[in-house]
Amino acid sequence: MNDMMHSLDIAAIRREFPILSQKIRGKDLVFLDSAASAQKPRAVIQAMVGAMETQYANIHRGLHWMSERTTEAYELTRDAAARLLNARDRSEIVFVRNTTEAINLVAHSYGRAIMKPGQAVVISAMEHHSNIVPWQMLRDSHGIELRVAPISDAGELDMAAFEALFADGRVGLVAITHMSNVLGSYTPVERIAAIAHAHGAKVFFDGSQAVVHRRVDVQAIGADFYCFTGHKLYGPTGIGVLWGRRELLDAMPPWMGGGDMISSVSYEHSTWADVPHKFEAGTPAIIEGIGLCAAIEFVEAIGYPAIAAHEAALTEHALAKLSAIEGITLIGRAQDRGGVVAFTLDRAHAHDVATLLDRQGIAVRAGQHCAEPLMRRLGLDSTARASFGIYTTREEIDALADTLGRIREFFA
Amino acid sequence: MFEDVRDLYNAAILERGRRPRHMTKLAAFDATAKGDNPMCGDRVQVWLRYAPDGSIAATGFDARGCEISKASADLMVEAVQGRTKDATKAMFERFRAMAQGGECPACAAFEPLKPLAAVHAYPSRVKCATLPWHALLAALEGAGNATSEA
Numbered sequence: 001m002n003d004m005m006h007s008l009d010i011a012a013i014r015r016e017f018p019i020l021s022q023k024i025r026g027k028d029l030v031f032l033d034s035a036a037s038a039q040k041p042r043a044v045i046q047a048m049v050g051a052m053e054t055q056y057a058n059i060h061r062g063l064h065w066m067s068e069r070t071t072e073a074y075e076l077t078r079d080a081a082a083r084l085l086n087a088r089d090r091s092e093i094v095f096v097r098n099t100t101e102a103i104n105l106v107a108h109s110y111g112r113a114i115m116k117p118g119q120a121v122v123i124s125a126m127e128h129h130s131n132i133v134p135w136q137m138l139r140d141s142h143g144i145e146l147r148v149a150p151i152s153d154a155g156e157l158d159m160a161a162f163e164a165l166f167a168d169g170r171v172g173l174v175a176i177t178h179m180s181n182v183l184g185s186y187t188p189v190e191r192i193a194a195i196a197h198a199h200g201a202k203v204f205f206d207g208s209q210a211v212v213h214r215r216v217d218v219q220a221i222g223a224d225f226y227c228f229t230g231h232k233l234y235g236p237t238g239i240g241v242l243w244g245r246r247e248l249l250d251a252m253p254p255w256m257g258g259g260d261m262i263s264s265v266s267y268e269h270s271t272w273a274d275v276p277h278k279f280e281a282g283t284p285a286i287i288e289g290i291g292l293c294a295a296i297e298f299v300e301a302i303g304y305p306a307i308a309a310h311e312a313a314l315t316e317h318a319l320a321k322l323s324a325i326e327g328i329t330l331i332g333r334a335q336d337r338g339g340v341v342a343f344t345l346d347r348a349h350a351h352d353v354a355t356l357l358d359r360q361g362i363a364v365r366a367g368q369h370c371a372e373p374l375m376r377r378l379g380l381d382s383t384a385r386a387s388f389g390i391y392t393t394r395e396e397i398d399a400l401a402d403t404l405g406r407i408r409e410f411f412a
Numbered sequence: 413m414f415e416d417v418r419d420l421y422n423a424a425i426l427e428r429g430r431r432p433r434h435m436t437k438l439a440a441f442d443a444t445a446k447g448d449n450p451m452c453g454d455r456v457q458v459w460l461r462y463a464p465d466g467s468i469a470a471t472g473f474d475a476r477g478c479e480i481s482k483a484s485a486d487l488m489v490e491a492v493q494g495r496t497k498d499a500t501k502a503m504f505e506r507f508r509a510m511a512q513g514g515e516c517p518a519c520a521a522f523e524p525l526k527p528l529a530a531v532h533a534y535p536s537r538v539k540c541a542t543l544p545w546h547a548l549l550a551a552l553e554g555a556g557n558a559t560s561e562a
Contacts, residue, residue: 025416348479349477349478349479350478351452351454351477351478351480351537351540352421352478352479352480355417355420355534355536355537356414356417356421359414359416359417360413366452367451367452367453368450368451368452368453372450372453375453381453381454381455381476381477382452382453382454403413406413406414407414410413410414410421411426411479
C-alpha cells in the first residue's frame with residue numbers, strides 16, 4: 001500500500017475506488033465531477049461498515065464497551081483533522097455537517113455575538129452561495145455591512161481593491177474561498193490574512209476545494225477560521241470540520257442548544273461544555289465521522305506533494321487539450337489554480353454538452369455551480385465544468401476533449 | 413457517436429432550438445412573466461396577448477438556456493395558440509405527464525409537442541422542458557414570476 005502511494009500508481013489508486021469500475025450505459029465511467037463530491041475509497045467504506053458491524057453505539061455518554069470504542073474511534077477523527085490542518089490543538093476542531101454549516105456557525109455565533117452592528121464582512125466576487133447567503137442573513141439581522149472584493153477578468157482576486165475595502169477601519173471579518181469551485185483560482189491566503197490582520201479584522205477561509213488539492217497549514221497561513229467538508233475529500237457526506245483559534249472559539253457562544261453541548265442543565269440556568277463540544281449539540285454523524293478519519297488517512301498516505309503534482313499535470317494537460325478545440329472558451333486564467341476547469345462551447349449550451357457527455361459515460365457538472373453572482377460577473381448563464389481527483393487520468397481528459405470535439409460537430 | 417440521443421435531440425428539437433420561430437417580444441401584450449431555474453441558470457420570459465374572448469391570440473418569448481428549453485418554448489407557442497386559460501392549463505398537465513412519464517394519453521390535439529416526448533428518459537432535463545410552461549402559466553395567472561420545479 002505504501003509503496004503504491006509513494007510512486008503514485010494511478011491504476012492502483014483507482015482500484016481502491018470500487019465505483020470507478022462501473023460501466024455507464026455500457027461505457028467506462030469517466031468521472032469528472034469530483035469538485036461537487038468525490039468518490040470514496042474502499043478504506044472509507046470499510047471503516048464505516050466495520051464500525052456499524054462491530055462497535056456501534058452512541059458516543060460521549062455510554063459507560064459500556066461499545067460506546068467507549070465508538071467514542072474513541074470518533075475522537076480519533078478530531079486528531080486526524082487537527083493533524084491535516086496543523087491546528088495547534090485538537091480542541092480547535094469542531095465537527096459540523098458540511099462547509100455550509102461551518103459558515104453558518106461562524107456567521108451566527110461570531111457574527112452576532114462578537115461583531116458589532118456597523119462593522120463589515122468582506123467576501124469575494126467568486127464565492128459559492130454558501131459563503132454569501134449566511135453573511136446576507138447576518139447583514140439583515142444584525143446591521144453588518146456586506147462588502148464584495150472584486151476579481152480580475154482572469155479570475156484572480158483584485159488585491160488593491162481588496163485592501164481598499166479596509167480604509168474606513170470597519171471591517172471585522174474577511175470570509176473568502178481558498179479555491180474557487182468555478183474558476184479553479186487559489187486565493188493568496190497569506191496576503192489576505194496579513195492585510196486583514198493589519199486592519200484588525202479576522203479571516204475565515206472556505207477550504208472546501210483547496211484542502212482536497214494542496215496542503216493547508218492554518219497556522220502558517222495566518223487563518224483565524226478554516227473549514228472543509230468530508231465528502232469532497234474522499235470521505236462521507238454529513239461530516240465536515242470547522243477549525244478556529246481556541247481563544248476565538250472560547251469567546252463565542254453556542255449556536256445550537258441541546259445534549260452533548262452542556263456542562264449542566266437546570267430549568268433556571270444551563271452552562272456550556274468547553275470547546276469544541278459546546279458547538280456540537282446532539283448526537284453527531286458518528287459513522288460519517290469515523291469514515292472521515294479513514295479519508296484523511298488515505299490522503300495522508302498518498303501525500304499532498306504527490307497529489308498536487310498529479311493534479312497540476314492533469315490541469316495543465318486539460319487546459320492544453322481543451323484550448324485546442326475550436327469553439328471552446330476556458331473560463332478563468334488564474335496563475336495559481338487547482339484541478340477545476342470550467343468552459344463553454346460556442347454551438348451548444350452547457351446542459352446539452354453535459355447530457356451528450358453523459359451518454360458517453362462522462363460525468364461533468366453544468367450550470368451555475370452555486371455561484372450565480374460570479375456567473376453574472378463573468379457575463380455567463382452557465383458553464384460546463386470538469387474537475388479532477390486523485391484517481392483522474394490523462395486518458396479520461398483525452399476522452400473528454402475528443403467527445404467535446406464531436407459534440408461540436410453534432411450541433412453543426 | 414450520438415445516435416442514442418437522437419430520441420431527444422431529434423431534427424425538430426435541433427431545428428427549433430437553433431432557429432426558434434417565435435422567440436420575440438410582443439410589441440403589445442396583455443401579460444408577461446419570467447421563468448427562472450436557479451439551479452441551472454435557464455431564464456425565459458413569456459409575453460401574451462389575449463383575444464376579446466380571453467383566449468390566447470399571440471405568444472412571444474425570450475429564452476437564455478439550452479436547446480431543450482428553447483425548443484420547448486417555441487413548440488409551446490404553437491400548441492397554445494387560440495386556447496383558453498383553462499385549456500392551456502389542461503394542456504400543460506398533459507405535457508408534464510408526458511415529459512415525466514413518456515406516455516401521452518389523449519394526445520390528438522397535442523401533435524406539436526410530441527418531439528419532446530423522449531425527455532422523460534433524461535430526468536435531469538425535464539425541468540428544461542417545463543420551464544417555459546411555468547412562465548406561461550404565471551403570465552396567465554398574472555403572477556409575474558415562476559420557477560421550474562418540473
